[in-house]
Amino acid sequence: MKPEVFDIEDADIAWCPGCGNFSILSNLKIVLAELEIDPLELVLVSGIGQAGKFPHFLKSHTYNSLHGRALSPATAIKAVNKNLKVIVTTGDGDMYGEGGNHFMHTIRRNPNITCIVHDNMVYGLTKGQASPTTLQGMKTSYQTEGVSEEPFNPLAVAIALDASFVARTFSGDPEHMKKTFKSAINHKGYSLVDVFQPCVTFNKINTYQWFKENTYHLEDSHDPFNKNEAFKRATEKDKYPLGIFYKNNDKKTFEETLKVYTDNELPLYKRQVDMPKLVDLIESRRRL
Amino acid sequence: MFQEDVSIVICGEAGQGIQTVESILIQAVKFGGYHVCSSKEYMSRVRGGENSTEIRVSSKRICAYVNRIDILIAISKGAIDHLKERISNKTIIIGDEETLKHVENENIIKIPFLKIARDIGGPIYANVIAAGAISKILNIDKEIFDECLTSMFARKGKKILNGDLKAGDEGYKVGENILKSDKIKVQIVKDTKIKDELLLDGTEVVGMGCIAGGCRFLACYPMTPSSALQVFIAKYSEEFNIIFEQSEDEISAINMGIGAFYAGARALIATSGSGFALMEEGVGLARINETPIVIYLGQRPGPAVGLPTRTSQEDLDLALYGHGETPKIIFAPGKLEDAFYLSQKAFNIADKYQIPVFILSDQYFADIYYNIPSINLENVKIENHIIKTDENYKRYELTADGISSRGIPGFGDGVVVVDPHEHDEKGHITEDQNLRTKMVEKRLKKLEGIKKDSIPPELIGFSDYNILIIGWGSTYGVIKEALDNLNREDVAFLYFKQVYPLHDSTKKYLDKADKTIIFENNAESQFANLIKLQTDFKIDKNILKYNGRPFSVEEITKSLKNFMEVG
Ligand SMILES: Cc1ncc(C[n+]2csc(CCOP(=O)(O)OP(=O)(O)O)c2C)c(N)n1
Numbered sequence: 118m119k120p121e122v123f124d125i126e127d128a129d130i131a132w133c134p135g136c137g138n139f140s141i142l143s144n145l146k147i148v149l150a151e152l153e154i155d156p157l158e159l160v161l162v163s164g165i166g167q168a169g170k171f172p173h174f175l176k177s178h179t180y181n182s183l184h185g186r187a188l189s190p191a192t193a194i195k196a197v198n199k200n201l202k203v204i205v206t207t208g209d210g211d212m213y214g215e216g217g218n219h220f221m222h223t224i225r226r227n228p229n230i231t232c233i234v235h236d237n238m239v240y241g242l243t244k245g246q247a248s249p250t251t252l253q254g255m256k257t258s259y260q261t262e263g264v265s266e267e268p269f270n271p272l273a274v275a276i277a278l279d280a281s282f283v284a285r286t287f288s289g290d291p292e293h294m295k296k297t298f299k300s301a302i303n304h305k306g307y308s309l310v311d312v313f314q315p316c317v318t319f320n321k322i323n324t325y326q327w328f329k330e331n332t333y334h335l336e337d338s339h340d341p342f343n344k345n346e347a348f349k350r351a352t353e354k355d356k357y358p359l360g361i362f363y364k365n366n367d368k369k370t371f372e373e374t375l376k377v378y379t380d381n382e383l384p385l386y387k388r389q390v391d392m393p394k395l396v397d398l399i400e401s402r403r404r405l
Numbered sequence: 406m407f408q409e410d411v412s413i414v415i416c417g418e419a420g421q422g423i424q425t426v427e428s429i430l431i432q433a434v435k436f437g438g439y440h441v442c443s444s445k446e447y448m449s450r451v452r453g454g455e456n457s458t459e460i461r462v463s464s465k466r467i468c469a470y471v472n473r474i475d476i477l478i479a480i481s482k483g484a485i486d487h488l489k490e491r492i493s494n495k496t497i498i499i500g501d502e503e504t505l506k507h508v509e510n511e512n513i514i515k516i517p518f519l520k521i522a523r524d525i526g527g528p529i530y531a532n533v534i535a536a537g538a539i540s541k542i543l544n545i546d547k548e549i550f551d552e553c554l555t556s557m558f559a560r561k562g563k564k565i566l567n568g569d570l571k572a573g574d575e576g577y578k579v580g581e582n583i584l585k586s587d588k589i590k591v592q593i594v595k596d597t598k599i600k601d602e603l604l605l606d607g608t609e610v611v612g613m614g615c616i617a618g619g620c621r622f623l624a625c626y627p628m629t630p631s632s633a634l635q636v637f638i639a640k641y642s643e644e645f646n647i648i649f650e651q652s653e654d655e656i657s658a659i660n661m662g663i664g665a666f667y668a669g670a671r672a673l674i675a676t677s678g679s680g681f682a683l684m685e686e687g688v689g690l691a692r693i694n695e696t697p698i699v700i701y702l703g704q705r706p707g708p709a710v711g712l713p714t715r716t717s718q719e720d721l722d723l724a725l726y727g728h729g730e731t732p733k734i735i736f737a738p739g740k741l742e743d744a745f746y747l748s749q750k751a752f753n754i755a756d757k758y759q760i761p762v763f764i765l766s767d768q769y770f771a772d773i774y775y776n777i778p779s780i781n782l783e784n785v786k787i788e789n790h791i792i793k794t795d796e797n798y799k800r801y802e803l804t805a806d807g808i809s810s811r812g813i814p815g816f817g818d819g820v821v822v823v824d825p826h827e828h829d830e831k832g833h834i835t836e837d838q839n840l841r842t843k844m845v846e847k848r849l850k851k852l853e854g855i856k857k858d859s860i861p862p863e864l865i866g867f868s869d870y871n872i873l874i875i876g877w878g879s880t881y882g883v884i885k886e887a888l889d890n891l892n893r894e895d896v897a898f899l900y901f902k903q904v905y906p907l908h909d910s911t912k913k914y915l916d917k918a919d920k921t922i923i924f925e926n927n928a929e930s931q932f933a934n935l936i937k938l939q940t941d942f943k944i945d946k947n948i949l950k951y952n953g954r955p956f957s958v959e960e961i962t963k964s965l966k967n968f969m970e971v972g
Binding site for chain 1: 432436552553556601602603604605609613616617619621622624641642643644645646647648650652653654656657658660661662663664665667668669670672686687690780782785787791813814815816817818820821822823824825826832833834
């Protein structure tokens, strides 16, 4: 399969020249093609923001949802039709700020979906306010004295919640990014990929250069099944490790817990109401 | 002596088992051959306080709350004080002699319920003894009462069941002694056909309607008075292929629901005031991305937490208004049959027009039980509104009636792109001003079809009326009974089960009347305002109640008499 199958002819791309989103887009297309995922079996779900526009630039079924809410429809879409491949692609503000509650509880629920967070450490679309992952000290039009809060650490939170797959990559490192996306999409269960992505317009601190200098690859010897070690690595701040931090292959997916699939694999839209059974239920109210 | 109708109220603290007595008695009454209707009021607490249930036993079909208490079973000390405004010098009070030791009232019949219960095995049997006494007073066959006990307690094991059957025996003896004392006499005509009727409450009928409507998904967050529907769907989810999920909050619930509908599973949302307020953005999403959704809104007095377990019709405006301009439909069933058909229809019509459809209920209607002859499933059909897409599929294709055929992912050769921004026909973001105009008009265009499909109000009473009573939703039963009691040829009742958009016939009905009066369980007369807005008709008199309690038949009757005399 060729990555071009995912091209949208007249897509009016709203990203700034040099934005890290471009590389995420082109490399995700390559990965999807390599994995032979049919656009007709793929649903991209996003929230709102510059990253949230992503599905409009990649040909597939698209559910562009509200700010912060992508995980809820993504969970439901997968739940009602297991045959669909569901990928969430959205921003750090969207996922960790407005959608923080869903972030935590979707990890607990463990649907078999992949969640790609374009982490540019800033609110892009609304023009440069701090996001939950903005580093301390960065000045913005809102945080005029610099951000005072400790940044949100999505990987550590995800590992603490025993997310079934937790990784970080960098949009300036295409080979690493593709490898990570591939593992995440192939993983059974909820997979989180936080993608470091420079915002060339609103984040003058965390630039391509900065990410290059402040990241490194986790060693091949890192054991992703060791939760304590994974947590420790996720809290490193001098330099930020990239790679698959944590995996838990023993968890049941949300869909596997659903009784509708106990002895029926059909997606729900193909099922009929059992009218005789409903008549029985109603009629039972004539009796004791 | 009660010849037509007796109103029995059981009152006690939360945790004292009133619900058990209610469950046993309503069944015993129905199987005894009487019409039955029960309604309840309760506090938002798990222990203590005072809760009460009214059980009406009648020779006529009834579905309404009366203020009057003929017989009060006072299970707690505080019961009499709690209900003092409803107790008259004709109310007969039956209670335990220890519990009511210090309560003096010439109409009290004190019975050693607790003492008898302890002899059987413990105070828990006291309620069943009281229920047995009532059953005997109502002249219900002992075998019927025993069957009711058996169906209720068999699953708790032989020992408990035997204790309860024994308690029933003792209760019947107590009842017999009360009858001998001549203080109460009940001679209500029985009709054995009633035995075979359905006994249902306002919640489960909605639930059954939703199942009949093809509901496949419910994500929800607990909140009274909608939790009961959530429990119902949870209970039957496996049997009827429904995914049930308790979500982390209401925001997630509605977003899951819309996602499920998008992917082909008809979804239900069940919530109440504050919970719905959290969902409002989600409703906006469904409206612009044109995904169907059915929302059950169990109203309670607000704003914010308000009175959690009480009743109101305050959320019509909340359901009606919202961000942006696109159509919606709002149903408000007031009788059980309507609750079934409207809930069923809600899914078809939401799917047809790709809009949110509301089922407005409230605590009073959610909790009311009564017997009805049947629910007819013959005309119940699931209309399919999903198409198989082709390669050139456009989710928001501009059409004459505003409806663009709805495809779902995984069915056909096209991609299904839905979007919360303004979008082009393919579903991609646009800021083109001309396209914006077209899309707004496309969505509003659907209103024409929706109006044609809307359900007319139901006229009850004489068609040649001068005076017209107006009501919507749960006030149906009380208004209907008050109207029957009045028995006047110049009065009719116009009952609205679809409150938005109004059917075209509405104006004709209103114009025909010389005088109009509306009853609403709110302070701002939201429905009268809506009628004015939609038909430019101003209703003469608004009778409003907003203390968290339902209207009683007596209140309505009194207001009507007053209105007819004084205006
Ligand atoms: C409920 C709601 N609140 C606020 C907004 C405005 N808003 C849109 S995107 C956004 C932040 C986006 O930041 P991020 O998720 O980091 O995405 P980026 O634009 O940086 O890719 C905000 C606050 C909105 N659309 N909806």
